[in-house]
Amino acid sequence: MENIVEVKNLEKYFSNFSLKEVNLTVKKGFITGFIGPNGAGKSTTIRCIMNLTRADHGKVRIFGKTHEEDTENIKQRIGFVQDESFFYGHLSLEQNKKLIAPFYQTWNEKLFAHYIERFELPRMKKVDHLSKGMKMKFSLAMALSHNPELIIMDEPTSGLDPVFRRELLELLQDIIQDEEKAVFFSTHITQDLEKVADFITFIDNGKIVASEEKDALLEQHAVVKGPKEWLTAERRRLLHGVKETDIGFEGLLTEKQRLAGEADGQVLLERPSLEDIMFYTVKERKNGHSTIA
Amino acid sequence: MVIQLLRNEMFSQKAYNYVLAFSSFIPFTGFFTSGVPIRHILLIIVLSSWVPLIAPYYERDALLNSLPVTRKKIVTAKYLAPLMWSIPATVIVFIYVFLFVTYAPFPARLITGWDLLLALAGLYLLISFFYPLLISLGYIAATTLTAITGGAIMIGVQMVINIYHNPSMTSLDSTVENIIANPNAFILLFAGITLIITLLSYALSVKLYERKDF
Numbered sequence: 248m249e250n251i252v253e254v255k256n257l258e259k260y261f262s263n264f265s266l267k268e269v270n271l272t273v274k275k276g277f278i279t280g281f282i283g284p285n286g287a288g289k290s291t292t293i294r295c296i297m298n299l300t301r302a303d304h305g306k307v308r309i310f311g312k313t314h315e316e317d318t319e320n321i322k323q324r325i326g327f328v329q330d331e332s333f334f335y336g337h338l339s340l341e342q343n344k345k346l347i348a349p350f351y352q353t354w355n356e357k358l359f360a361h362y363i364e365r366f367e368l369p370r371m372k373k374v375d376h377l378s379k380g381m382k383m384k385f386s387l388a389m390a391l392s393h394n395p396e397l398i399i400m401d402e403p404t405s406g407l408d409p410v411f412r413r414e415l416l417e418l419l420q421d422i423i424q425d426e427e428k429a430v431f432f433s434t435h436i437t438q439d440l441e442k443v444a445d446f447i448t449f450i451d452n453g454k455i456v457a458s459e460e461k462d463a464l465l466e467q468h469a470v471v472k473g474p475k476e477w478l479t480a481e482r483r484r485l486l487h488g489v490k491e492t493d494i495g496f497e498g499l500l501t502e503k504q505r506l507a508g509e510a511d512g513q514v515l516l517e518r519p520s521l522e523d524i525m526f527y528t529v530k531e532r533k534n535g536h537s538t539i540a
Numbered sequence: 541m542v543i544q545l546l547r548n549e550m551f552s553q554k555a556y557n558y559v560l561a562f563s564s565f566i567p568f569t570g571f572f573t574s575g576v577p578i579r580h581i582l583l584i585i586v587l588s589s590w591v592p593l594i595a596p597y598y599e600r601d602a603l604l605n606s607l608p609v610t611r612k613k614i615v616t617a618k619y620l621a622p623l624m625w626s627i628p629a630t631v632i633v634f635i636y637v638f639l640f641v642t643y644a645p646f647p648a649r650l651i652t653g654w655d656l657l658l659a660l661a662g663l664y665l666l667i668s669f670f671y672p673l674l675i676s677l678g679y680i681a682a683t684t685l686t687a688i689t690g691g692a693i694m695i696g697v698q699m700v701i702n703i704y705h706n707p708s709m710t711s712l713d714s715t716v717e718n719i720i721a722n723p724n725a726f727i728l729l730f731a732g733i734t735l736i737i738t739l740l741s742y743a744l745s746v747k748l749y750e751r752k753d754f
Contacts, residue, residue, distance in 0.1 A: 294753070294754070297605075297606055298605070299602055299754040300753040301753060318610055319541070319609060319610060320608070322607060322609075327606045329606075333600050333602045334600065334603060335552050335598065335600060337554055337598070338552065345551070346547070346551055346552060347603075347607065349544050349547070350544055350609065
């Protein structure tokens with residue numbers, strides 16, 4: 248599998264937050280989801296990948312090149328969708344398009360018209376007068392209209408209604424059908440990724456917690472629920488974000504195979520959702536090993 | 541790509557900025573009663589620098605930097621923009637001065653090449669001060685400091701003129717008389733110094749902009 252994006256030991260320091268040794272890859276022909284709670288470092292990582300923010304340490308290679316080597320060529324091949332509208336608000340969609348389209352050698356006017364129609368966007372309306380969802384749709388139309396090989400999206404579904412969210416996910420799946428493109432997609436709405444992502448990278452508090460195939464990630468974790476007596480100190484160490492009540496406990500088992508045989512019949516092992524993995528892992532970091540309800 | 545960036549600056553402005561730019565005709569031409577060449581030079585500087593000074597307020601840095609263009613080209617476009625705006629500004633002021641010379645009952649002369657050189661030098665001195673401040677301190681601080689400095693320079697020039705006209709103060713007489721006797725040499729010297737300052741300012745701006753986070 249060819250890596251379109253390779254991030255190695257990326258570090259960025261701010262006064263109140265830092266990215267620490269971020270390593271991730273985005274593979275050609277696949278959708279990679281980038282999950283994490285608010286403030287985890289998703290947008291900062293994406294900004295470093297887009298060269299909007301300069302890394303203090305580490306390397307970002309896209310299509311085998313760094314931004315220092317050939318940022319123009321790299322960005323020609325990327326469709327970028329930001330978490331909030333970053334177009335000229337006082338100009339219409341058409342005026343914005345006229346200013347931005349000439350920067351792209353592969354701009355496809357017919358494709359743009361297709362997306363404008365498909366997303367039901369009013370060409371002559373000012374960007375400032377659009378709803379958040381419409382702004383995101385316009386951002387998508389702009390990002391997709393130059394046939395990018397890599398689509399990077401920072402929280403694209405956050406302002407969208409459920410109907411368009413599904414449409415967008417279908418659209419992304421269509422885009423990667425030719426196996427020549429890749430999508431890197433950050434969100435905290437993990438259900439979206441559950442439907443479409445092939446790979447998941449999970450970041451929390453500026454550090455990568457997991458980065459692997461979605462199915463493998465879901466397979467190796469389990470939500471465990473059972474009586475308190477079962478929860479020995481040794482078993483507790485294998486669980487994340489344990490919550491104890493008077494009658495029992497629940498927590499996330501991070502290496503399911505390590506409890507093989509021990510759990511049979513005594514505790515309930517449930518397949519977790521990405522949200523479960525995110526929730527228990529963040530809880531573990533915030534509250535220590537366990538909480539008492 | 542630099543052309544596209546210049547085009548971006550031209551068409552991303554709010555229309556009223558152009559109207560406001562034209563309003564500067566009123567103070568700089570003394571309500572259309574002054575034919576003094578220095579006022580016309582100042583008018584060219586103000587008209588040429590108006591959009592480059594206002595544009596950063598509307599600029600979308602994250603958008604510009606996500607486009608397939610290097611940061612150096614973005615800065616290059618910033619430094620070329622005043623030159624681009626000086627063309628229509630000069631044409632407009634030239635037409636005004638021509639009409640003034642032809643029809644107004646006041647003594648006046650047409651704009652010369654030396655006037656234009658002086659205007660360009662003044663324009664780039666202003667811009668060379670503004671852009672590094674803009675990149676390092678932001679829009680509000682940069683415009684405030686530039687306005688204060690511009691005002692201080694104009695007051696300084698007026699003070700020199702006042703001192704020259706004051707018979708009891710003779711310390712600046714020989715300097716001012718030298719300039720009056722050889723105005724073109726002074727303009728050339730001023731333009732040369734401005735060119736060096738502009739190149740240094742450009743290099744500094746590129747360095748600052750390449751380190752900036754958006």
